[in-house]
Amino acid sequence: MNKITLIGGGLSGSLMAVYLAKRGFEVNVYERRPDMRSNRISAGRSINLALSVRGLRALEKVGLDKEILKEAIPMYGRTLHPVEGELAYQPYGKEGQAIYSVSRGLLNIQLLELADEYPNIHLHFDHKCVDVNLETASATFVNAQGVEVQVEGDRIIGTDGAFAATRGRMQISDRFNYSQSYLNHGYKELLIPPGANGQHLMHKESLHIWPRGHYMMIALPNPPGDFTCTLFFPFEGEESFASLQTEEQVEKFFKKRFPDAVPLMPTLLEDYFSNPTSSLVTVKCYPWVKDDKLALMGDAAHAIVPFFGQGMNCAFEDCVVMDECIEKHGNDWGAAFAEYQDLRKVNADAIADLAVQNFVEMRDRVGDRQFLHMKEVEHELCEMYPESYMSQYEMVTFSNIPYADALAMGSVNETILNRIIRDKMDLNNEILIKSLIDEEKKRAHGG
Amino acid sequence: MNKITLIGGGLSGSLMAVYLAKRGFEVNVYERRPDMRSNRISAGRSINLALSVRGLRALEKVGLDKEILKEAIPMYGRTLHPVEGELAYQPYGKEGQAIYSVSRGLLNIQLLELADEYPNIHLHFDHKCVDVNLETASATFVNAQGVEVQVEGDRIIGTDGAFAATRGRMQISDRFNYSQSYLNHGYKELLIPPGANGQHLMHKESLHIWPRGHYMMIALPNPPGDFTCTLFFPFEGEESFASLQTEEQVEKFFKKRFPDAVPLMPTLLEDYFSNPTSSLVTVKCYPWVKDDKLALMGDAAHAIVPFFGQGMNCAFEDCVVMDECIEKHGNDWGAAFAEYQDLRKVNADAIADLAVQNFVEMRDRVGDRQFLHMKEVEHELCEMYPESYMSQYEMVTFSNIPYADALAMGSVNETILNRIIRDKMDLNNEILIKSLIDEEKKRAHGG
Numbered sequence: 001m002n003k004i005t006l007i008g009g010g011l012s013g014s015l016m017a018v019y020l021a022k023r024g025f026e027v028n029v030y031e032r033r034p035d036m037r038s039n040r041i042s043a044g045r046s047i048n049l050a051l052s053v054r055g056l057r058a059l060e061k062v063g064l065d066k067e068i069l070k071e072a073i074p075m076y077g078r079t080l081h082p083v084e085g086e087l088a089y090q091p092y093g094k095e096g097q098a099i100y101s102v103s104r105g106l107l108n109i110q111l112l113e114l115a116d117e118y119p120n121i122h123l124h125f126d127h128k129c130v131d132v133n134l135e136t137a138s139a140t141f142v143n144a145q146g147v148e149v150q151v152e153g154d155r156i157i158g159t160d161g162a163f164a165a166t167r168g169r170m171q172i173s174d175r176f177n178y179s180q181s182y183l184n185h186g187y188k189e190l191l192i193p194p195g196a197n198g199q200h201l202m203h204k205e206s207l208h209i210w211p212r213g214h215y216m217m218i219a220l221p222n223p224p225g226d227f228t229c230t231l232f233f234p235f236e237g238e239e240s241f242a243s244l245q246t247e248e249q250v251e252k253f254f255k256k257r258f259p260d261a262v263p264l265m266p267t268l269l270e271d272y273f274s275n276p277t278s279s280l281v282t283v284k285c286y287p288w289v290k291d292d293k294l295a296l297m298g299d300a301a302h303a304i305v306p307f308f309g310q311g312m313n314c315a316f317e318d319c320v321v322m323d324e325c326i327e328k329h330g331n332d333w334g335a336a337f338a339e340y341q342d343l344r345k346v347n348a349d350a351i352a353d354l355a356v357q358n359f360v361e362m363r364d365r366v367g368d369r370q371f372l373h374m375k376e377v378e379h380e381l382c383e384m385y386p387e388s389y390m391s392q393y394e395m396v397t398f399s400n401i402p403y404a405d406a407l408a409m410g411s412v413n414e415t416i417l418n419r420i421i422r423d424k425m426d427l428n429n430e431i432l433i434k435s436l437i438d439e440e441k442k443r444a445h446g447g
Numbered sequence: 448m449n450k451i452t453l454i455g456g457g458l459s460g461s462l463m464a465v466y467l468a469k470r471g472f473e474v475n476v477y478e479r480r481p482d483m484r485s486n487r488i489s490a491g492r493s494i495n496l497a498l499s500v501r502g503l504r505a506l507e508k509v510g511l512d513k514e515i516l517k518e519a520i521p522m523y524g525r526t527l528h529p530v531e532g533e534l535a536y537q538p539y540g541k542e543g544q545a546i547y548s549v550s551r552g553l554l555n556i557q558l559l560e561l562a563d564e565y566p567n568i569h570l571h572f573d574h575k576c577v578d579v580n581l582e583t584a585s586a587t588f589v590n591a592q593g594v595e596v597q598v599e600g601d602r603i604i605g606t607d608g609a610f611a612a613t614r615g616r617m618q619i620s621d622r623f624n625y626s627q628s629y630l631n632h633g634y635k636e637l638l639i640p641p642g643a644n645g646q647h648l649m650h651k652e653s654l655h656i657w658p659r660g661h662y663m664m665i666a667l668p669n670p671p672g673d674f675t676c677t678l679f680f681p682f683e684g685e686e687s688f689a690s691l692q693t694e695e696q697v698e699k700f701f702k703k704r705f706p707d708a709v710p711l712m713p714t715l716l717e718d719y720f721s722n723p724t725s726s727l728v729t730v731k732c733y734p735w736v737k738d739d740k741l742a743l744m745g746d747a748a749h750a751i752v753p754f755f756g757q758g759m760n761c762a763f764e765d766c767v768v769m770d771e772c773i774e775k776h777g778n779d780w781g782a783a784f785a786e787y788q789d790l791r792k793v794n795a796d797a798i799a800d801l802a803v804q805n806f807v808e809m810r811d812r813v814g815d816r817q818f819l820h821m822k823e824v825e826h827e828l829c830e831m832y833p834e835s836y837m838s839q840y841e842m843v844t845f846s847n848i849p850y851a852d853a854l855a856m857g858s859v860n861e862t863i864l865n866r867i868i869r870d871k872m873d874l875n876n877e878i879l880i881k882s883l884i885d886e887e888k889k890r891a892h893g894g
Contacts, residue, residue: 171627175629178625178627179625179628182622279621279622
């Protein structure tokens with residue numbers, strides 16, 4: 001019998017529980033927080049996430065994709081808000097391709113409800129993990145009454161997030177590589193409420209960005225008609241969280257830098273001072289697994305910054321890969337865990353780096369005319385030569401191509417675009433364009 | 448009144464205590480281990496360290512350098528032991544320049560004895576730090592009786608080593624950057640005992656290296672006539688700790704790869720199986736200080752691998768710089784801690800990278816003929832143009848030039864040497880050589 005202790009009942013924990021239950025294993029999920037289903041957060045204040053192809057594929061395998069998409073808003077591109085002048089629009093992919101704004105809370109509830117349908121999944125809330133034993137796969141929790149609970153099992157899967165207790169235990173074992181690296185930027189959530197008739201006050205089906213060089217604000221649409229705004233802003237410096245201390249300073253700054261947004265944000269000052277300022281961390285570690293006893297998944301193994309919208313998608317892809325490894329190796333869990341680690345570590349590192357790169361692109365380069373021209377050329381190239389050329393954004397967001405390959409292709413694509421622009425190539429000249437693409441791809445592969 | 452709680456009574460803790468005591472502060476030193484003075488480790492089994500200019504300068508300021516050098520053995524260069532053929536010798540610096548093999552235990556005892564002479568230093572052994580408060584600078588220890596002891600003070604200095612409890616506390620505060628990165632190599636100590644008359648059985652005044660590409664063994668002389676050998680070896684792989692499991696395997700391997708050393712190692716098999724295999728870690732973190740309440744120093748702030756022999760020297764230099772910052776800023780400890788951090792962080796990062804680089808050089812490149820030729824040319828250059836050219840090794844080991852500058856100059860030096868060798872320049876052509884050196888230095892400074 002295989003009894004699995006799953007530590008953390010967030011997005012990846014509840015999804016992985018379902019994958020394991022479908023294979024017939026006995027799964028106990030221990031979650032630190034209370035059951036969020038009996039304590040729904042109001043939809044208007046929910047944090048939203050961008051669900052894309054990798055995440056949808058993982059949900060499809062447990063039959064949840066259609067239900068999730070019903071409550072999601074497709075975003076077909078970026079709407080850029082300059083300080084002055086016209087809005088600009090960049091489609092994310094080809095006609096009809098979108099990423100989906102979903103509520104984190106609602107998605108988690110739907111996953112927990114699905115998990116609860118399986119008789120071999122047992123959910124335990126208000127259980128905080130305080131220790132795990134890497135030799136015996138037993139785990140110790142403290143429950144809501146402050147009582148210590150010892151749980152035995154055959155193996156542990158740690159899905160307890162960026163500050164995982166399971167990873168903390170790995171970290172004090174010998175030869176565990178670990179890094180946590182913070183950006184100098186933090187973030188704060190703000191709100192654009194619905195209009196008088198519940199309508200969205202900006203274009204509904206896009207992700208809005210106010211790129212400002214060293215910082216930016218973004219907004220994602222929610223079904224009730226509101227947008228969740230997030231200000232990504234330096235902690236210290238001339239324009240920073242530290243420099244905005246009074247209501248006057250905040251109001252003056254927003255009016256000057258986000259003039260089109262301020263009229264839509266009636267609770268700006270209240271939100272600014274009551275919502276927390278949070279930090280942004282990248283966590284990398286290795287190894288992720290201990291023999292056949294423990295495996296780390298999702299943020300517990302690889303927390304990334306949110307600028308490619310891939311944190312959840314990457315964690316869900318972990319679940320798909322882990323499930324495939326378990327299927328492949330049958331009862332040899334050591335081999336399954338090892339292959340899962342081999343397949344995922346390099347890709348998790350890649351998306352971590354891509355996410356930091358995309359922060360620079362979103363806050364800085366999307367406001368640059370030369371860069372916008374390059375993006376236009378790229379968009380045409382994608383539409384005209386879909387079998388030959390794929391943008392990095394498409395690879396990451398609209399395909400299941402390994403993140404590491406997408407990372408490597410970034411500079412190849414940049415060279416192709418630079419050559420087209422420099423030599424003023426005619427995009428309609430199919431022979432010329434295709435041979436250029438082939439040539440650069442071959443060069444990248446050392447051919 | 449300034450009451451300072453110093454956590455960790457190792458090399459940097461006991462030295463820093465003396466620096467602080469000389470300025471009149473009340474210093475309480477808490478050390479996890481028992482008092483090593485009443486439990487002397489036998490000299491023959493001591494671990495040795497290479498003391499060089501930076502460490503000597505720090506000891507000189509507390510009047511301990513001459514006493515330490517009495518018990519030290521100067522090493523004027525490297526003696527290289529190939530598998531077959533002649534030994535080779537590379538001087539470390541100019542005529543008379545040496546690094547000094549000292550016993551870690553003896554040096555620590557001498558520092559503790561010096562500290563004990565100050566009435567304002569109070570040493571507390573068998574006190575394990577379990578918590579520190581970053582707001583109040585109070586600290587909690589557990590003593591040998593298992594009793595919790597709460598200690599109040601004005602500020603805390605953490606010198607508690609690579610696995611510091613003080614840094615552990617910093618690590619759980621927000622926005623603390625941290626990385627621990629292990630080499631795939633571990634190390635094991637072995638022994639070459641004295642000859643029948645207590646004499647050294649190899650050249651006494653050098654550091655011996657058996658470079659073998661993917662791994663190496665080194666040996667440092669001790670005053671009683673023995674050498675402490677250290678095998679740096681991969682944990683896993685064809686030739687690795689994992690592959691040497693039986694006495695036969697160990698004996699066969701050593702006879703094949705270290706044929707000249709084996710006859711000098713009568714206790715090889717015993718030592719190999721009874722001594723531990725230890726791992727090698729680089730720890731980087733930031734920030735090192737919390738306001739005027741806490742500062743990390745030495746390995747607690749920056750643990751490095753031992754291949755440049757600078758771990759202790761760097762930690763001692765921390766003490767010199769901290770002392771200078773305290774002098775400069777008077778009672779403004781926040782400013783003193785901040786300047787200490789500014790001055791040292793960049794240099795600690797540099798020596799960490801240099802130490803990893805030197806591992807590759809020692810195990811691999813010193814066995815390479817082309818590299819040896821380059822080292823010979825460099826040695827001549829140093830001797831002939833001491834005002835113009837300094838090797839990276841000299842900068843790190845025989846000067847107080849900031850490590851970051853030494854790191855940056857490495858590639859400049861390499862270019863100079865490559866050009867001299869490629870163009871077969873005559874080293875006696877002073878005008879040519881000096882203008883080459885000037886040119887490359889200017890280029891490096893963007894001039």
